[in-house]
Amino acid sequence: MTNSSDFQRDERLKELAMKWGAAVKTAAIYPPGHSNVQRAITDLSEALDQLFVERDQLTLGVIGKDLVVEHYNLLEIRSWLSSFVENLKERHIEKVTFLRGLQRAELAAFIEILASDRRGLEARGGLEDAAASRGISHIKLGRLRLVKKEEVTDEGLA
Numbered sequence: 001m002t003n004s005s006d007f008q009r010d011e012r013l014k015e016l017a018m019k020w021g022a023a024v025k026t027a028a029i030y031p032p033g034h035s036n037v038q039r040a041i042t043d044l045s046e047a048l049d050q051l052f053v054e055r056d057q058l059t060l061g062v063i064g065k066d067l068v069v070e071h072y073n074l075l076e077i078r079s080w081l082s083s084f085v086e087n088l089k090e091r092h093i094e095k096v097t098f099l100r101g102l103q104r105a106e107l108a109a110f111i112e113i114l115a116s117d118r119r120g121l122e123a124r125g126g127l128e129d130a131a132a133s134r135g136i137s138h139i140k141l142g143r144l145r146l147v148k149k150e151e152v153t154d155e156g157l158a
Contacts, residue, residue: 013069027114042104098139
């Protein structure tokens with residue numbers, strides 16, 4: 001049975017994923033200074049700040065067609081996140097870790113990079129080079145390392 005605090009945490013993680021996806025979609029449509037982009041980044045920044053109260057970092061990963069946040073698979077909102085997950089996969093993003101201390105300006109720069117043209121981004125050296133050139137230090141990119149979980153039965157490993 002899920003208790004109230006688990007439910008609230010899961011809802012905050014879903015909300016974070018949706019706000020991240022919305023910020024990237026909005027930044028792809030409007031110029032960086034547009035009020036819609038600024039509001040979306042503020043919403044995302046506030047959602048992260050709420051989660052940083054109880055943790056020092058927050059990791060999101062792409063596994064197949066799904067976005068996973070802190071080991072929580074967001075199947076309930078898979079269809080809503082599908083284009084966002086594809087955007088991440090096109091940019092070869094498997095794992096993003098947001099670190100406590102992330103400032104709104106740094107987050108805005110990262111969202112702008114994610115929303116930029118993929119080919120132009122690759123021509124400039126890729127996502128990691130673009131992030132480094134913008135001084136983004138509280139967002140870490142990485143690769144997922146999947147570990148196969150072995151089942152133990154009465155007869156040994158299954």
